[in-house]
Amino acid sequence: MAGGACSECSAAVMKLLDATKHDRLREAIRTNANLAEIDEDQTEELVCVGTNTPLRLPENPSMNDKIIHDWQLYAGRYDNKTVDAHLASIRDFEDFFEGQCFSLTKDKDVGKYRKWLLEKGELPREAGGFSASTIRHRASHLAAFFKWLGKQDGFRRLSANLFEYFALPRQKMARVLARPDKIYPSIDEALTMIQSMPTITRTQRRDRAIVAGAFVTGLRAAALSTMRLKHIDCVAKTAVQDARDMRAKNGKSFIIRWFPVPEAFHDVVVSWKEELAKDGFESDDALFPDVKYLYRPKVGTDPIPTLQTNGVVNRAFQIASNGLGKSFSPHSARHCLKALGDKLCTRAEERKAWSLSRHVVWLISCP
Template sequence: MSRRYKIRAKGHRVYDVSEVMELYDICRNTVSNWVGTGLTPSHGTGPQLFRGCELNRFHIARRAQGRKNLRVGQFLCMSCKVAVFPHMPSLNLRQTKKTSWMALGACSECGAAVMKLLDATKHDRLQEAIRTNANLTEIDEGQAEEQVCVGTNTPLRLPENPSMNDRIIHDWQLYAGRYDSKTVDAHLASIRDFEDFFEGQCFSLTKDKDVGKYRKWLLEKGELPREAGGFSASTIRHRASHLAAFFKWLGKQDGYRRLSANLFEYFALPRQKMARVLARPDKIYPSIDEALTMIQSMPTITRTQRRDRAIVAGAFVTGLRAAALSTMRLKHIDCVAKTAVQDARDMRAKNGKSFVIRWFPVPDAFHDIVESWKEELANDGFESDDALFPDAKYLYRPKVGTDPVPTLQTNGVVNRAFRIASTGLGKSFSPHSARHCLKALGDKLCTRAEERKAWSLNLGHESVVVTDTHYGKMTDGTRLQVLGSLKEEDQTSDDEKELLLKYFFHALVPGSPEHRAARILVRKREAALDDDVLE
């Protein structure tokens, strides 16, 4: 079985042995072999833990080694594509010429056959190792691996990114298991940023002044432009919020109870300082007319192109996020009832939320594209459990067997489809821009409170406040345009309105002062109306 180990661990996370085994689909002995050949566990007593960035460093180094600089006991496994030490019982030496030998064995990680040519010196070393049953990692003269963290008096090997806090962070990960994976990653990014700011200092040594120093640095970052490494107001607020929540939890853990009880409160941000933070650029999203131009400009010659066009149309029809859109199946969309289902059991849905979506009232062209794409798949034998937007390799061959066609593993196809669609407009829209567009469309179409609530729920939001706060915000250009088009409000007093009513009902005596005043008011209003017509 091929083991290339091209999976990237999440750099900020901490993994225990069982999590490493699950991530790479390996056994416990393989983890031990990795530790023996250079993988550095996090320091401390107790079960071994591994930081994600250390796992990535280890595998990148192994792949880079290739055939060069192989040690005497190392072989290049063509299945794993990395240098490995074979199983000792499988090692066998055969003489091919008078002064050369062939070493044969089995990879200790995937079991594949490995071999390499030896000269007389290396042959003697391997033969001696076989005779004495010595460890292959120790037969090199002057090239032995650093000692592994095993035993009681072994020296500590720090990882590439040393941390004194990996064990408590792993405990927090267990506590944060109730959150969505992306939420946990965002919190970990903030925690690691704080840790890096103090060069890996143990969290148990954090003082009030340290938090104040970090908060000051955050605010200074907010005053810098993004090109110079500055942070947006949203980034600063999230960093402070994440760290306040973490230190509030940390203060209740064993070994950290000596931290100041009010430490987390020092992450509160001053309003006056936050007002100086540079505002983020307006989020770019298309109008519904631009969205229509996008799908009309997309090529439709190949099935892959028609799939990409259906992906873009589906985003505006359903309002689904890229992750959910890429994992839709045929059963999740009903072209007769004009509904779609976000089913967290089968789809990558944010916060594990499931709900039914009524197709949004976008132009019929969007609906037609989605309907024709589903019909095209159905005509080729696709069934309800098959992917609505499958990988291209499943589009050019007939479906065989009863196993459902799998959904996309990543959002890359969805992102690429939107990039192609927006090329004709000379802009770059992300899949999430479709949700902003739909929110802006709802602002125009919804006139009653219940309509706005229904529109918000159809986007998957529990509150209209969430929709209004985070989606389809009015840009500065639109704001200035709207304000510039407003006219001065009507300043007619109640007495003048009553006088006008009497005039139009012929209740005033011609030639009287009241009649003349009413005539002047009428002429002013007629002149104002004439100006509007000319504009």
């Protein structure tokens, strides 16, 4: 069994080797040579393989790997980010008990872990402390996991109410240090952001439309980057989050009425869609396409693909933030809209509708 660290996220990775690969890897470590250079006819080149590794890797795979794999199959209905968050909590619990098999988990073990979580909440962030949100999410993730685990073969002897021990005491949670205030622009600062963005090239106009679209629709970066022309109606002033075509959190689909932000935001979105339409872009084409599709009219009938990552959206917000000398993330637009809703909405129904970004009460009721 070989272990290593992922070059992108530093997570521990393991692989079962056959005899030949095992011998080649051992020789590479022994001679401090590149694995690809271990050949009788080549000179070995020193590349510092296997020395001074900072990562502590287990000698054997975890005893819980199989059941965690089964849980991942069960959790396939969730968004990938949600699954990753749950996995992080599960692995954290496993690491806390040094890889102990989940089938041996007792009520007192959960209580011990819960106590440790609460203690971490009383520490400042710089000392490794957790926020209240982190603590609640970890406890919630683990409660859901152990509730599922107790129904699986080989784990039915676990205490039937084991998952209930992850419930957090309100009094102690009240002592958890408050998170720093969320950083987001005011609606006036947001207006300055789009007005300060350059518009000479089509790429620059696309980036400005991305930022304006975030404040108009309240969509997350993943959904924005995968929007198509058909998902936005400039006449009805609505947008659609369609999980069939877009990277939508938890696979949710719904209709959004444009938020009542200054008309300048609306105008930017409308003019961008019109500009694409004049170049032959159609309903199934990406609303915010990659730069290689922006400098020539559309050719052929195949739809222009949407962006594969959120990088373009992140960069657009960075450019927009430079006009204020600050740094705002795409998610800051949602925080800005929430603050705006707190000012405009006076009834609980209005606030609920506003928070859901749905096409209901608030557009009619709020001033």
